[in-house]
Amino acid sequence: MDRQIDELHRRAATRPEVIGLAGGLPALDLMPRAELARALAEVAASREALQYGWPEGDARLRTWIASRLATRGADVAPERVIVTAGAQQALAIAGALLATRTIAVGDATYPGALAALAGAGARIVASGGDARYLIEAVSNPHGVAPVDREELLATDGTLIVDEAYVELRFDGRVPRPLLADAPDRVWHVGTISKTISPGLRIGWLVPPPAHHAAALEVKRAADLQTSSVAQAALARLIATLDYDALLARARAVYAARARILVAALRRYLPSLRFAEPEGGMAVWLETEDHGDEIALVRTALEEGVMFDPGSAFRPVARSSLALRLGYATAPPGRLAEGIRRLALALARWRA
Amino acid sequence: MDRQIDELHRRAATRPEVIGLAGGLPALDLMPRAELARALAEVAASREALQYGWPEGDARLRTWIASRLATRGADVAPERVIVTAGAQQALAIAGALLATRTIAVGDATYPGALAALAGAGARIVASGGDARYLIEAVSNPHGVAPVDREELLATDGTLIVDEAYVELRFDGRVPRPLLADAPDRVWHVGTISKTISPGLRIGWLVPPPAHHAAALEVKRAADLQTSSVAQAALARLIATLDYDALLARARAVYAARARILVAALRRYLPSLRFAEPEGGMAVWLETEDHGDEIALVRTALEEGVMFDPGSAFRPVARSSLALRLGYATAPPGRLAEGIRRLALALARWRA
Numbered sequence: 001m002d003r004q005i006d007e008l009h010r011r012a013a014t015r016p017e018v019i020g021l022a023g024g025l026p027a028l029d030l031m032p033r034a035e036l037a038r039a040l041a042e043v044a045a046s047r048e049a050l051q052y053g054w055p056e057g058d059a060r061l062r063t064w065i066a067s068r069l070a071t072r073g074a075d076v077a078p079e080r081v082i083v084t085a086g087a088q089q090a091l092a093i094a095g096a097l098l099a100t101r102t103i104a105v106g107d108a109t110y111p112g113a114l115a116a117l118a119g120a121g122a123r124i125v126a127s128g129g130d131a132r133y134l135i136e137a138v139s140n141p142h143g144v145a146p147v148d149r150e151e152l153l154a155t156d157g158t159l160i161v162d163e164a165y166v167e168l169r170f171d172g173r174v175p176r177p178l179l180a181d182a183p184d185r186v187w188h189v190g191t192i193s194k195t196i197s198p199g200l201r202i203g204w205l206v207p208p209p210a211h212h213a214a215a216l217e218v219k220r221a222a223d224l225q226t227s228s229v230a231q232a233a234l235a236r237l238i239a240t241l242d243y244d245a246l247l248a249r250a251r252a253v254y255a256a257r258a259r260i261l262v263a264a265l266r267r268y269l270p271s272l273r274f275a276e277p278e279g280g281m282a283v284w285l286e287t288e289d290h291g292d293e294i295a296l297v298r299t300a301l302e303e304g305v306m307f308d309p310g311s312a313f314r315p316v317a318r319s320s321l322a323l324r325l326g327y328a329t330a331p332p333g334r335l336a337e338g339i340r341r342l343a344l345a346l347a348r349w350r351a
Numbered sequence: 352m353d354r355q356i357d358e359l360h361r362r363a364a365t366r367p368e369v370i371g372l373a374g375g376l377p378a379l380d381l382m383p384r385a386e387l388a389r390a391l392a393e394v395a396a397s398r399e400a401l402q403y404g405w406p407e408g409d410a411r412l413r414t415w416i417a418s419r420l421a422t423r424g425a426d427v428a429p430e431r432v433i434v435t436a437g438a439q440q441a442l443a444i445a446g447a448l449l450a451t452r453t454i455a456v457g458d459a460t461y462p463g464a465l466a467a468l469a470g471a472g473a474r475i476v477a478s479g480g481d482a483r484y485l486i487e488a489v490s491n492p493h494g495v496a497p498v499d500r501e502e503l504l505a506t507d508g509t510l511i512v513d514e515a516y517v518e519l520r521f522d523g524r525v526p527r528p529l530l531a532d533a534p535d536r537v538w539h540v541g542t543i544s545k546t547i548s549p550g551l552r553i554g555w556l557v558p559p560p561a562h563h564a565a566a567l568e569v570k571r572a573a574d575l576q577t578s579s580v581a582q583a584a585l586a587r588l589i590a591t592l593d594y595d596a597l598l599a600r601a602r603a604v605y606a607a608r609a610r611i612l613v614a615a616l617r618r619y620l621p622s623l624r625f626a627e628p629e630g631g632m633a634v635w636l637e638t639e640d641h642g643d644e645i646a647l648v649r650t651a652l653e654e655g656v657m658f659d660p661g662s663a664f665r666p667v668a669r670s671s672l673a674l675r676l677g678y679a680t681a682p683p684g685r686l687a688e689g690i691r692r693l694a695l696a697l698a699r700w701r702a
Contacts, residue, residue: 001568001571003564010405023403024403025402025403028398028401028402031401033395033396033401034396036395036396036401037392037395037396038395040391040392040395040580041388041391041392041395044384044387044388044389044391044392045384045385045387045388047379048550049550050379050382050384050387050548050549050550050551051376051379051548051549051550052374052375052376052549052550053550054361084574085436085573085574085578086574086575088572088573088574088575089573089574092572092573092574096470112571112572112575115568115571115572116572116573119447119568119569119572197401197402197580198401198402198403198579199399199400199401199402199403199404199578199579199580199583200401200578200579200580201574201575201576201577201578201579213354217352217466217470218470220352220463220466221439221443221463221466221467221470222436222439222440222443222467222573222574223435223436223437223439223440223443223552223573223574224437224439224463224552225552226552227436227550227551227552227578227580227581228549228550228551228552229391229548229550229551229578229580229581229584230578230580230581232550233580
């Protein structure tokens with residue numbers, strides 16, 4: 001990550017008057033806090049929470065993950081699931097085993113995926129390549145569905161399919177897992193970070209069967225296993241949680257916040273191009289501006305608003321600026337004011 | 352890890368009648384379970400436990416780690432400490448940044464270090480090389496202090512210093528951190544897994560200052576950050592825990608269990624060579640036997656005892672067999688019976 005941007009983000013985080021439109025943090029008030037606290041309290045002193053476990057993770061979690069995939073049409077044995085430290089570690093494990101590949105990621109994508117895949121040694125390109133990374137159903141940062149699944153399935157390349165936002169489309173449509181139709185070449189990645197809590201650091205990887213043993217050894221070498229405490233608490237939580245009801249509520253709340261942000265953009269920045277988000281937590285703005293991106297972030301911070309500058313999402317640098325604006329964590333009543341401040345910052349920066 | 356050994360370990364773990372002398376698990380009854388449960392319950396619903404945090408980890412933990420190093424003579428700013436998912440991840444991060452090196456590890460060492468360092472690409476040797484990995488104060492698997500610190504400091508190579516057992520010498524002597532005397536070439540690795548709980552998956556890395564920024568980026572790419580829940584609970588715990596009293600108790604208990612195991616070895620396997628452990632959780636037995644190691648493990652399992660076969664600890668294969676016998680988790684009253692069964696297994700296997 002760019003150190004100057006990192007520094008500005010950290011500065012913004014210490015100033016409560018700054019309206020935060022940066023970061024992929026889910027809304028704290030949508031997390032099942034009371035239920036999770038109860039689950040943690042129940043498992044806290046147990047052997048399963050405090051002792052070492054197996055590298056593949058808790059069998060109850062793997063069964064839950066497999067059963068949710070089965071509901072969507074993918075017949076995956078729990079033995080194929082590896083519990084990881086968030087989707088990020090799943091991407092890092094896939095990256096380690098695809099290090100010799102050229103991976104296409106599109107014009108912009110999740111910066112953590114760029115770091116995980118390139119960090120392992122893979123060559124990252126916008127298009128082409130012999131492997132492809134995509135964020136299913138709701139692309140990050142675009143906020144809309146990625147390319148056509150028929151087109152994807154017509155190719156025969158390796159697919160790294162990140163389902164971080166798959167259940168957070170506002171229309172509630174959850175696609176059939178690509179894993180179901182291309183089991184031998186899909187590296188399936190999922191997480192509860194955007195719905196239950198990112199602080200647990202729990203995600204999963206379903207590698208192609210031929211790579212399962214190698215992926216498990218990479219996981220073991222990386223950190224032995226995912227936190228027993230976090231896994232035990234989550235296993236306890238999902239035994240009673242109505243996860244579909246939680247998802248329905250999150251979709252409704254994020255959709256309402258997205259509408260506020262979109263309306264504010266149309267009011268304060270009517271000339272900027274963007275697609276209305278179909279799900280997730282952010283809007284992606286493409287501008288025809290060129291210039292010093294860090295200066296724009298600094299100016300925005302002076303105006304009291306923070307956003308994610310687009311360059312971090314780009315596999316290949318572009319001279320035109322882009323911005324990702326998140327609506328998940330700022331108070332909804334402050335979102336329009338955040339966009340007003342951003343418009344002021346853009347005007348000052350252009351001048 | 353060898354799949355057949357892994358399979359036998361898993362089988363042993365499901366059979367309560369098997370006396371377990373395998374694995375590096377600390378004793379559950381020495382963990383501060385009630386205090387940790389209280390700490391978890393207190394933080395469970397908080398923002399700090401459930402939301403994303405910074406990749407370097409919780410500032411209170413980093414301050415605590417730095418202050419304990421300061422007490423031992425190493426002046427380390429908390430800003431230099433990176434909280435990791437156990438010592439294992441600290442080793443993996445060091446490995447990723449030392450991937451072009453040849454790392455000497457001695458005749459036998461912690462298998463997880465071999466996996467983390469070799470997995471990243473480093474060449475692993477027993478001696479020589481331009482870097483060295485050592486387990487300070489109580490070597491694993493040997494159970495005794497590694498080579499002389501004057502000799503180590505006289506060289507100018509990179510040192511990866513794993514302090515997993517550093518505070519678990521039975522004599523209570525905790526050495527001055529090598530970090531204090533060679534700050535620019537020591538990758539310092541620590542953990543609370545052997546004293547508080549491995550299930551939290553919390554360790555730390557203090558990389559040489561010139562590598563700090565790169566190490567933090569590797570950590571971020573690996574899993575974004577260590578579990579917020581685990582970090583928040585540990586930060587709460589250490590605010591009130593008497594950690595030195597906990598260490599003193601652990602030393603006394605492990606020393607007593609070591610004495611039982613040593614006495615049983617002298618009784619049932621008097622011809623085998625071993626060094627009496629000076630700390631930690633295991634005895635390392637070198638034999639003059641040659642033959643099928645997996646068959647020995649299988650025979651031991653039939654006799655109702657499980658151990659760690661030596662080959663997993665070897666950077667370079669040897670034909671003579673070795674065994675690591677742990678005394679931390681089996682009921683103390685069953686340790687002698689475990690060795691009696693092991694002697695039977697060895698006799699059957701030799702026949």
